[in-house]
Amino acid sequence: MRIKFLFFLLFLPVFLFAQEVPLSGDARISVLTCGIGNEVYSLFGHTAIRIQDPQTHLDVVYNYGAFDFEAPNFILRFSKGDLQYFVTAENFDDFMYQYYYEKRSVYEQELYLSEEQKQQVFETLNETLSSDARYYTYKFIDRNCTNMAVDLLNGILGGKVIRKTGNTAVTYRETLYPYFNSHFYEQLGTSIIFGTKVDQKATLLFLPVELQNSLAVTNYKGAPIASTGRMLLNYSHQKTPFSPLNNGWTFLLLLILIVVINRYTVAMVYFGIIGAIGLFFSVAGFYSYHEELAWNYNALLFNPALLLLIWFYLRRNAKWTYYTAVFCIATIGIYLLVMIGKIHIFIVAPVVMANLILLGRFAMKAQSGFERIKA
Template sequence: MTKKILSLLFFIQFLISYAQQSPISESTKISIITIGLGDEVHSLYGHTALRIQDYKTNMDLVYNYGMFDFSTENFVAKFAKGDLQYYAAAYPYVDFEYSYREDNRSIYEQVLNLSILEKQNLFDKLNTSLLPENTFYTYKFIDRNCTTKVIDIVNEVLENKPIIKKNTNTSTYREVLFPYASNHFYEQLGINIIFGQKVDNQATTIFLPLDLYDNLQTISYKNKPLVSETNIVFEANRATPVSYLDSIYSLIAILLLFVILNKKATYIIYFSFLGLIGLLFSFMSIYSFHKELFWNYNILLFNPLFLLLVFFIIKNNTKWIKKLSLISLLFIGIYCLCMIGKIHFIIVLPIVVATSIILFRFVLKKQN
């Protein structure tokens, strides 16, 4: 979830060698660092890292499990497929903090209340995770990311794995994610229509940085708070962006244009666009390893059959236009039933209404 490649191989090798020679001292502090939200797609949900700090030995390092390389060959295809390799890196904390201050993103620190033995075990495991055979991992949006990696490695050295989700309720993963993109309408729309059934399951695990931050504040370990100290390192002064171009109002305006124009050419464009999105969703359900993309009922609205409908519109085949329109309306009806109670229904509703109006026009159109 961080955008800068700050890792150097020689520094990692030095760090591992240093770790073997320099044990943790009583003054060592180990903290979980939470980074606030950004405006880019990959930064909408924040970031998590670990900090090891010891003033006596002048050690102040961050262990970052959210590293990825934009220059990776076939980066987009690998990310979409779900086999993009993220990696762990350790580097000076000052560089880490500086980069997020520059991005105007908040930085919060939670110092863990650990024994010296637990600190040493955690430090050893962190450095083991930097070895060439361990550093890379396959990123998964919910199941394996910078936050879950930090939770896993800390839980490994603590008794009974105390870091678990405490603020559980009936919220789904989709409902937990939804507010994060509230000021980025088209990102919010895109994220919600590409996700399938899995994100509608109850959110029972911690996978987001701010959720981890909230849970850590309530977790006890050995009859004492797991977090001994919470610091606001940097509080970003972020203005909420307001743009009608990036809002549901612009979507409604575009859809109204297609409905009002009532032209063959615009219908071809409209249904080609919806059909191609549906075709992409169908392909991703088969191609991708991301379980979040499986069983995507949004295909009922973004229907690949629209491409066939476009073919008959071009051919002026009223008979098949009517048949496909009725079938598509049936699918939209089923879609609406699936969407009852789902938080993203409101943002797709303009598409449902506009598409239904046009399809009803086709059904009612007199045959030539």
């Protein structure tokens, strides 16, 4: 709270000044595209809007996408999809220091706007900051730091001038998947938590680098909308150091051990985790406002019915243990049909194999009346 209060005092004069004094004819407005980092929050980069006016010594960067970790019920509201994100503003030098510290590139493209349009952008951002409009409900694809900036600019330009100009034949899932290279569990997690929405064609401009590329080729009233651009900070992306835990080989070894150990207690713990994940997928699809989580066919593999399998096994109910195991095997067959052509089929393949082998064992043991079962 103290930090927030100091932040408010620090920028109060800037905000008041910004709202009372118009921009001069030398003012410039630019889009800043920030490079990707190795932390989860920085894997996709960032988009910001810079407004500078040498006549009034104004140099402010506006950011969409901030949120408060101390918000009440943060985890529940984040998973539900009604956590309020908000717009912030900060001094340009402070903004740049953060990316200098993180060794992430910053690329600037000045927008060729009229003085009236610049003033509109300036006033709109400051009005947003000083009202409840600064809060908005975040959507991973539809309302993030990039397309919120695009919507603002297109509103001033009077139409969908800035739009995606890259490859629209690929899906959102295919677009996102490479961003998680060298981050195995993040790649696996996002592969299985997203439902059918991310399998749609990626026609919406939603990533920072896509906006950078689109601005480079977009024309407005017969002329380029933005300058060629310049690097303010130039760092080559540092690959994530190899982690003995966060990699596919360790995950594969773990699954092999679960299968080779051939202990039903171990298998039940494994199925308990897989089933709980599937139950979350099923509930989140109805509970959450995140459209990306809806209709998640990965629940056919991470099947909540595995929890019933454990229950029937512990109750020594051979009949329903067998039926449930066969049902789960059948859903995996359906899952494999759904997964044809999906980019994440290989990352879930070890889970498919482990589930089939373990379910086969449960079915055969149940069929034999639970004889010769290893605890």
